[in-house]
Amino acid sequence: MARKVATPSPPLPHLAWSLTFHLSPLPPPPSLTGDKLLLPQAALESLLEAASQSAANHLQSTTTSSSHDPASWDYVSPYETLSRRNEARQQLPHPLTFRVTNLVTGRIAYAGIREFSAEEGQVVLSNFLREGLALPNLEQQQQQEGEDDARLFEARIKVEAINIPKGTFARLRPLDAGYEEDWKPILENHLQKNFTTLAVNSILAIPRLSHQPGKDFKFLIDQVKPEGTGAICIVDTDLEVDIEPLNEEQAKESLRQRELRKTAESSSGGQINIDGPKEGTISDGNFVRFNLKTWDRSKPISISVPEENVDILVSTDTIQGYPKLEEWTWARFDGSRPILILPDDPVISSAKELKISLQVYEQTFVDSNSKKPMPPPTNFLLSVTQTIHQNDDEDEEMAEIAPDSEICSNCKRSIPKRSMMLHQNFCFRNNILCPHGCGQVFKRGTESDHWHCTECRAFGLNTPDRNTYNKHMDIAHTSRRCASCDYSAGSLSELATHKTTTCPNKLIICRFCHLVVPQEEDTNFTAAVTGLAPHETSCGGRTTNCHICERIVQLKNMEVHLKNHDLERKSQALPRVCRNVNCARTTADNNLGLCSVCFGPLYSSAYDPTGQALARRVELRYLTQLLKGCGKSWCTNEMCKTGRANSKPPLPTIPSKEATALVKPLVTKEGLQGGYTSHPLHFCVDETVSKRKSLAEMLSLTEDSQGRSGWAIEWCIKAVEVVAFEAMDELDTMNKARGWLEKFAVKRDE
Template sequence: MPAAAPVLTWSSTFHLSASPPPPSLTGDKLLLPQAALERLLEAASQSATNRFQSPTYDPASWDSVSPYEQLARRNEASQQLPHPLIFRLTNLLNGRTAYAGIREFSAEENEVILSNFLRESLAIPNELDLQLQEHAAEVGASIKVEAVDVPKGTFARLRPLDAGYEEDWKPILENHLQKNFTTLAVNNILSVPRLLHQSNGQKDFKFLIDQLKPEGAEAICIVDVDLEVDIEPLNEDQARESLRQRELRKKAESSSGGQINIDGPKEGTISNDDYVRFNLRSWDQSKPIFINVPEENVDVMVITNALQGWPKMEEWTWSRFDGSKPITILPDDPDIQNAKELRISMHVYEGATIDPNSKKPTPSSSTNFLLSVTQSIDMSDDEAAAMTDDNPDNEICSNCKRSIPKRSMFLHQNFCFRNNVLCPHGCGQVFKKGTEVDHWHCPECKAFGTNTADRSTYDKHMDIAHTARRCSACDYSAGSLSELASHKTTTCPSKLILCRFCHLILPQEEDTDFTAAFTGLAPHEKSCGGRTTNCHICNRIVQLKNMETHLKHHDLERKSKPLPRVCRNANCSRIVTFTGPTDNELGLCTVCFGPLNITEHDPNHSKLSRRTELRYLTQLLKGCGKLWCTNEMCKTGRANRKPPLPVLSSKESTAAVKPLVAVEGLLSGYTSFPLHFCVDSDTQKRKNVAEMLSFADDSQGKGGWAVEWCTKAVESVSHDATDEVDLANKAKDWLEKFAVRRNE
């Protein structure tokens, strides 16, 4: 059995790095230099040597280990470190201690880099001020790091420091601890990102670690354990306040959202800092889409199913934040091409309302909304008013610029100049005197608006349109929310995609060679699509990423094929692939023309006409004697029809055949009237299957294939088919790959 990981005895003192911790260093993680790893391995080797020293080898004892086995165990254990590797940190300047797990051995020599959580635990500021920078070496020298072994944890009791926690904090905590922490220590404070509907403008929710089990443990390890977490309020007052806030939140719950249809409006409520989501799955692809929410304080964001998840404040393709006009999506917009679903998210931009008495954030209130998705243009009030400007009995007021009847212009202007003010910036807005102070024009763009009593539309506009933002997943810096949303939905390496080759949802990765824009493949897909497979049409080996282009070549080649030429014999189901010499100008296949072919010189085709007449008369007077025959120019076939056709006499047969065998009619070629010669049973079955395939899809309005293509398909697969059903299925597969539909 493999040797157990050794218990290390190792400690060292490091300088605290003057640089701030990187964003990836979260929880209780630290960075040590490479030399620390080498010293840890030396300590592990020494510990293994001490552990596997045994008294004299006794072959008769079950507990005795041979020297060879001792050496093997010692060598194996010397290369192992405890998992997880846990350290006790001591700030020698103030005596504060903390427990940590290792992230990497990538720090500078004799330096240690601590996460913000460890800095707080050791009473070290997160951002060193100027005075601290001058004494960085002194501060850094006070961090002692020693390897320790802590017990596996079974229980942790947490107490929230603020009211408002919910029962569903347990899965949030579980996920947060699993990703960021190796240990938990008594009296430490955990900062966990709040739930969206609980944020109220605050970033984190803080929990005090009050009790741990096993009993008496100062710290516990939480890696690979089944840890029970219990959350209890600090006191009764906090419990009552949390219950009150929970009840208020229930009253302001958002609507559930769901599916929406064209011209099927949806109304409901949305709580502040929450999202309500709808999806649209069917619409007329040839018409524009208008998405409208009349409430000005409700922001609307839209994406298609090409993006994973739902639209958010920083991830959208179309949006409306100013409440002015509906979102218009044109049918030729490249982002909606081939889209199967539109996903709509609504969000109330404002945060929690501040209670002037308590000065504390209160739970979010709710806002009513009415969402409508249409594909017809409704005339707005402004457009309707503009149409009345052409009335010859009206005049334009010089103050408010509205169209007013001439007979009342004098009275209107007396009132208008006394009570109304026209915006001097030229936007055309008219205000009642005293309220124009709330009207604003953006100094950086052409936007304008009016502040309301409960919110500042100017501050919102500046935050949305002119505030720099940084991508949370990469180093991209955007000048506005629109730029950030465009980055996150296009070029961000962390944008989630559904790979068209491996069918997994994963980040698209960084576009290092800048080819994604014109190849249409995400960086991950270019790498994943390098694998090869066989084309199902031509069986050639093709890379997955080139398969779409390869199939387009097949499709172009398919559509350029001419209509196949079917044998002129109305009862035959063969394709004429070779027109042959001049004596086969009847347009028959080689099988049907065989009995009519002779080697004699026949420049006027008179002999060919006589042979054709003889074959017709033989069929009509004697018949072919075949049970499956339904040839109307055959005695047997006429009798097999339902209802049967009358038998023709010699005189009637001769009269019926004469016009059919005239040289001019016979040689009129493929497009002339058909010939009627008897065929074998297999040919008759293939003929029936071909006609059935041609009629079936055409009758269902699917376009289908012409009977010529169906005939060629049946002939191509007939040698592999076992029965008529199998023949029809294989012929349909062939038609899908190689034939041209009627509507193409």
């Protein structure tokens, strides 16, 4: 009899759902990008109800048409039918895709859901969907609100749930000139983050990466596969993207813009050293970037550029990429003083590298239709020093006034007394002292260019080329919103601090999975205690085996665990090795301080409370070595006849009378039982131990992997003894012994 095979679960049925909403009069939030929309909470409830009804109808049709014979192949038990129905009622298609229709104009677009947080009866559309449905953007909407155009608030949007097939291919056509970037990875990232569907004849606007920030590059979706539906789903599918080449007119325009940029080319930047200034040029709209990798960590770092119109942005390697206008740790925008980084700053103490970006803040861009060249680049001289310079203002205050001089009440300069009257007549007539108390003196008629900020203590002077007041207000007192989250900052400095510290979308390299990921929001405030980002706290919860003790330890606790091992390692006492200088083993528990192998021939079970019998056995062994020798070709024992003959040059043979006189002082009871406090012993060993002794001596003369002082001979002997039984040859023994020493031994300088 054939075995009955379980029937696979049927696919989810088609979701039949549609509702009509009013267009929300509020602008879309910054997080609503791509083809996403917001629906009210009631829409989710109706979607679940529609999914339940569709599932019930689908299951009823499949069960009524199937056989009720339990022996049938397509038989489904009542319990399994009920289980499938309950499971289908709780499921929605993934991803949810919709057809969105503007009932006023008849325009159609395709969308995915962001969340169910809109007001009841309203739908919030992204700017991409607004453009696709011929709806006004935010600026047009505000203008039409001023004209009391009621049609805006009567816009009716129909949202219908549909099943869109998974896409396999999309062909894009560039609509603008200047097509120079490598767009494939940019498109992949942009589509993955912002889009659920792609519709034919829609226009994608991708932000440019270089030369013209703030402008978008546009692509037309020319063709999609499978064809016939007009749209495809790009979630959980392998999508092949093909970009058509530029036509002849676009290629000529791209070449013309490239030639224009060559007239204002910036320097390439690169590596910079302490007290090694770098000269270069920087054009508007570009950054020149430098790296500082080595410096004296006990001294402050001073970074300066004499040119006031060149701004300095500095960050460390904790920030991905180079510092940008809205993402930096230290910055200088006013051109007055250098950036001073103190050695006790916690940010610099753990940094491996400093990254420096230079820019001209007041940027101007070339119009793609303009024939005018770019403005000439700005020259700069970047210097990084670690010499503390005293401020010029402090020098002037500390300078002593000459006895025959006095201070002018108008310009506050030191003037000789004999010419004070002439100077004041000229000074009060031609110079004006700033009434706000900043001490600045101006030529009469130019005081209108001097400004004081009404919100802070900043002041400056406008020039024909640069409006420093507008720049200060833009940087210090203009609200800015983070492009990655909903945080709103009151100044550029607050925004930069947010993006480099607490922004949940700040990119970090996870110290556990080593991937570039967002650090996520610190809701439990654990980062301040542990120093781990929320992602690292979650990722570090995985476990692994300690390479020293093989215990199972969480990754985030491994650093503390290894520090405990390091404390245990440093607290260990020096190993006690065999008293025999030719041996390479640790000692055993006996009176002579020998290892068990060297002490074996001397052992006797006879009662010997005075140790005289043991002394005679040691004396006999010594005399046997000196008078007869061990006969081993590898022996190098100086207290052996064979070893003395093997040495280079050979040593003379010792006669019996001299041998007896030589051995007598070495075998006294006090000398033998003194252990390590007495003289060493010289007994012959086998070839293996002799080789281990040579390897241990070689290890004691080498340094560790960090180039620090190596290990004492006692630690090297123990390491070779531990790994000798696992090693394959001498080279393997050396490598494994070095690894053991790195883990467990104490270095000479610790």
